[in-house]
Amino acid sequence: MHNPPGQMLHQTESLARLVRDGRTEECQYGEFIRDNIFGVVTNTFPLFVARVGDKKLNQLLDGFLLKHCAMEPEFHHIATEFVQYVQQCPMAEALSTSIIEYEWTAFSAEIDCDVVMPARDWSDDILTSGEHYRILLNPTARLLELPFEVSSHSITPTENHKSNYYAVFRHAQHHVVSQKLRPIDVALVQMIQSLPYASLLELKLQTDAQLADFNLANWIQHFTHLGLLHIEALGE
Incomplete structure (x- = not known):
């Protein structure tokens, strides 16, 4: 997602900063963290979310929160680290992993800093x-x-x-x-x-x-x- 909702972006950066600094006593991996990670994943990887279904998604989110805490505050780092978790997770089937890798590639192209020049007229x-x-x-x-x-x-x-x-x-x-x-x-x-x-x-x-x-x-x-x-x- 190139322009995530402002509130989501602010909350995501805040929760990641708490995890990065080791201040888990302030959040306890509660609903605040879970809701924000859920927002990042569902907005960035909609095809993956549709594929795995609610039950599997909740299991993946729980595993991510317990075993693969995001270490960077930026929105796109949360998304990237979730992909890395799915790639290593035994419960993620091969097709679902391919889907989230594809969506991550599209997301990366969207936020890529390179300048794309307008097409030159052909002659x-x-x-x-x-x-x-x-x-x-x-x-x-x-x-x-x-x-x-x-x-x-x-x-x-x-x-x-x-x-x-x-x-x-x-x-x-x-x-x-x-x-x-x-x-x-x-x-x-x-x-x-x-x-x-x-x-x-x-x-x-x-x-x-x-x-x-x-x-x-x-x-x-x-x-x-x-x-x-x-x-x-x-x-x-």
Whole structure:
């Protein structure tokens, strides 16, 4: 959650400070702490909460409070440490763990401090003058392999644990996007990651050598429009 409610944020920071300072006699892990941790988890990880149900969620919260007290006052540290607890908790099933890891990735993209530049208008001149441009990956982007498909407000587990590939990133309008990718998209994104200083011309030459009849211009235009990629003139 990029902008948690002010009261929740204040209370969360207060309770974490008590735990961090060892002043548990002032709170005794009572309802004050539990309600605030509950607020952080339900607002940051709604898909995970829907998956595990009330009973399992209460068990996880109780275990977190007893065994994994948050050591940092910030809202996002509470969320991160809860994810770490779930990853190590025997009662958390694999799918639920994958869901909360996905939501944590989206949350991290939302609060990432990197500046995302607006998309540059595409023109055919960019490709014909490829030696003067390079393609950059959105700095908030993370590539994920997930055992489920993601829609706007829900997830659908895939049969036989089939993998689904996604890029999770924040675009220039400050919205977090979970963009499904094909294996070829993943390969090209990883190529861009491995060649951060290569010109568009160099990227095209490598693509032409490995992917016959692939329209790189259309691919770049599509993912630039989505905000996953950014075209930059060399020397900017």
